[in-house]
Amino acid sequence: MAETESGSGAPKGSGESPRDDPLSPRLKHDRWVTMPPEGWGAGIGPAAPGEADSGAAPATEPARYWSDEPPAAIAPAEPEDSRRVKPATKTPSTPVYITRRAFRDVIIPLAIAFGVAMFAQATVAKPYQIPSGSMLPTIQLQDRILANRVIYRFHQVERGDVVVFTPPAGLEQDIPYVKRVIGLPGDTVEVRGGHTYVNGLDFPVPEATTPTYTREPHVVPDGMMFVLGDNRNESSDSHIWGYVPEDNIIGRADVIYWPPHDFHLLGN
Numbered sequence: 001m002a003e004t005e006s007g008s009g010a011p012k013g014s015g016e017s018p019r020d021d022p023l024s025p026r027l028k029h030d031r032w033v034t035m036p037p038e039g040w041g042a043g044i045g046p047a048a049p050g051e052a053d054s055g056a057a058p059a060t061e062p063a064r065y066w067s068d069e070p071p072a073a074i075a076p077a078e079p080e081d082s083r084r085v086k087p088a089t090k091t092p093s094t095p096v097y098i099t100r101r102a103f104r105d106v107i108i109p110l111a112i113a114f115g116v117a118m119f120a121q122a123t124v125a126k127p128y129q130i131p132s133g134s135m136l137p138t139i140q141l142q143d144r145i146l147a148n149r150v151i152y153r154f155h156q157v158e159r160g161d162v163v164v165f166t167p168p169a170g171l172e173q174d175i176p177y178v179k180r181v182i183g184l185p186g187d188t189v190e191v192r193g194g195h196t197y198v199n200g201l202d203f204p205v206p207e208a209t210t211p212t213y214t215r216e217p218h219v220v221p222d223g224m225m226f227v228l229g230d231n232r233n234e235s236s237d238s239h240i241w242g243y244v245p246e247d248n249i250i251g252r253a254d255v256i257y258w259p260p261h262d263f264h265l266l267g268n
Contacts, residue, residue: 182198
């Protein structure tokens, strides 16, 4: 009987690895799962004691791998000192970099802000400068106000609102007016004895000056507004030229934003 190793019972040269030894290389589908240790011949087991000394020729069969091709050789790592860093093509001091940076950080934000401001003026709020003293003392000459252009899309004009509107036909003015709404469609407005009456009741405006003129009671027509300036005796308003069409109203004056020291809401 052939001689055995480690009591495994597997004959030497049988072509199978000893199954009892967990450290022994094993074959799978006629290929090595692990590399055979040095001294294994033709993949059939280790050399018997004394064979190395007997001058036996080493196995000539190449080691077997999972594939028919041996693994590709791994290129040695490039020395650290031989690695080169590509020089930067642009530096913060180059004109191209400075131009692009300015375009990104200055021009684009300004363009966006300008677009937002224009959109807001057209749809939300529009600034106006007051050219006259007709709303004194509520609004001073050359004050700047913001007109809320969307407020009247959600509710109706109310008595006491300060509104910005386009002058009615017949007035040779092309700039908007700012006045206070006194009478709504269907209201009866009368001015006498220094008081303004709406539907027979006194309609006081604390900021307004006392009127010295008299106006007989009249009913405000449908689709119209009766407006007066707070500077009652120095205002070109409805007591002189009549009513304002509702469609002429641009928005409600909500805030005085200039000059800064006079910044305040108009109390609507």
